[in-house]
Amino acid sequence: MDTIGFVGSGNMAEAMINGVLKANVYRPGKVFVSDVRPERLVYLREHYGVRTAEDNAELASKADILVLSVKPQNMSEALQSIKDVIKPDALVISIAAGIKTTNIAAVLGDVAIVRVMPNMPAWVDEAASVLFANEKAATRVEIARLIFLSVGKAIVIEDEGLLDAITAVSGTGPAYFFLLMDEMIRTGIELGLPEDVVRDLVLQTGKGATLLAEKAAEEGEGPAQLVERVATPGGTTEAAFKVFSDGKFGPLVGSAIKRACERSRELSGG
Numbered sequence: 001m002d003t004i005g006f007v008g009s010g011n012m013a014e015a016m017i018n019g020v021l022k023a024n025v026y027r028p029g030k031v032f033v034s035d036v037r038p039e040r041l042v043y044l045r046e047h048y049g050v051r052t053a054e055d056n057a058e059l060a061s062k063a064d065i066l067v068l069s070v071k072p073q074n075m076s077e078a079l080q081s082i083k084d085v086i087k088p089d090a091l092v093i094s095i096a097a098g099i100k101t102t103n104i105a106a107v108l109g110d111v112a113i114v115r116v117m118p119n120m121p122a123w124v125d126e127a128a129s130v131l132f133a134n135e136k137a138a139t140r141v142e143i144a145r146l147i148f149l150s151v152g153k154a155i156v157i158e159d160e161g162l163l164d165a166i167t168a169v170s171g172t173g174p175a176y177f178f179l180l181m182d183e184m185i186r187t188g189i190e191l192g193l194p195e196d197v198v199r200d201l202v203l204q205t206g207k208g209a210t211l212l213a214e215k216a217a218e219e220g221e222g223p224a225q226l227v228e229r230v231a232t233p234g235g236t237t238e239a240a241f242k243v244f245s246d247g248k249f250g251p252l253v254g255s256a257i258k259r260a261c262e263r264s265r266e267l268s269g270g
Contacts, residue, residue, distance in 0.1 A: 004147075005032035005063025007056050007078050008070035009040050012095055015122035016067065017048055019151035022125075034059040056081040063087070065143070068094040068104070072267045075099050079107040086111065091137060093144050097167050098267025101134040101160060112137035114144040117163055117171045118151070127152030128170045132160045164268070168260035176253070181206055 004026055006013045017033070020026045028049035034056050035041050041052040053059035060066055060082035070078045075096050086092070092113045094104055101113045114137050118129040129148040133141035133156070141156055148154035157163075181202050188198030216226055231237040244250075 002064035003030050003032060003062055004065040004067065005034070005053070005059040006067045006069050007034055007059060007082065008068070008074070009033045009035040009037075009044055010069060010071075011120070012118060012122060013067065013069035014044065015120075015127075016069070016118075016147070016151060017044070017050060019122060019125060020147055021048060023150035025147060025150050032059050032063055057085045060090075061085040061087070063090065065091045065093065065147075068092065068096060068099075070096060072096045072098050075103075076107075079104060083107050083109070091140050091143060093147070097171060098164070098264045100268050101132070103268070105134065110136060112140055114141055115160065115163065116144065116148060117166050118148060119171050120174045122151035125151050127154075128173075129154045130163065130166045130170070131156045132158070132163060164261050164264040167264040168257045171264075172257075172260045176256070177206065 004020070006017065009017075013033070017031060021028060021031070029051060031048070031050040032053055033041060033044050033050055034053040035044075044050055045052050053062070056078060064087065066082070066086065068075065068078060075094075086108055088111070090111060092104065092108065092111055094101070094113065094115050095118055097117065099115070101115050104113050104115075105111065113134045115132045115134075116129055118127045121127050122129075127148065129152060131141060131144055131148065131154060133144070137144075145154045145156060157166075184202045185195070185198050188202070189195055193201075213223055213226060216222070227241075231241055
């Protein structure tokens with residue numbers, strides 16, 4: 001593949017860089033990075049052997065594939081910095097939540113754009129990434145998909161409007177699990193368990209539950225059926241679930257996800 005450039009080098013950009021290099025999708029010399037933090041560029045250059053650019057314009061002039069990996073609130077400034085130098089045939093990939101392809105095209109012009117919602121497990125090559133390509137990028141979306149396959153699963157959709165809900169479910173989703181894990185660890189300590197013991201138990205339980213849910217899905221079963229298997233009538237799980245139910249756990253989770261979806265729409269101006 002040709003050169004790839006990352007405008008912004010935050011956590012997700014670094015996870016992607018790590019992934020494409022490990023998967024041999026790119027060699028370090030074909031990867032460019034720009035960032036407003038000089039120390040960050042020094043770290044990436046020394047740690048991964050990638051090439052760094054003094055500014056976004058220099059990077060955009062060199063990259064055949066351009067990954068916009070800045071925060072949504074910084075996107076406008078980033079687009080303005082590259083609009084006059086981006087290659088006409090560049091493939092632009094945006095991983096900024098809530099920023100529509102039409103918003104990007106309004107500044108960059110008639111270019112191929114793929115909008116992607118990845119998530120944090122990209123760090124361990126277990127990301128769930130969803131891609132949408134505008135009309136100009138329709139024949140090139142598989143190039144973008146290959147990049148995201150290097151850090152996990154990657155799905156292409158044809159309706160960009162679904163990305164707000166996807167952001168709320170999978171983009172933000174890992175944090176929901178982290179929050180539950182943190183509360184389980186905290187409570188285990190309150191109940192007298194050593195911190196290292198309860199942490200290992202919670203992490204292994206989360207890992208095992210996920211693997212079991214995947215196996216059940218292959219057999220046509222969903223999480224609800226697994227709940228029924230664990231929640232023996234009159235047992236400890238049922239007792240815990242009674243507290244969840246009284247506290248309206250289900251509606252609370254639903255409301256939180258819907259609010260995340262609304263926020264994604266707010267970011268896009270929709």
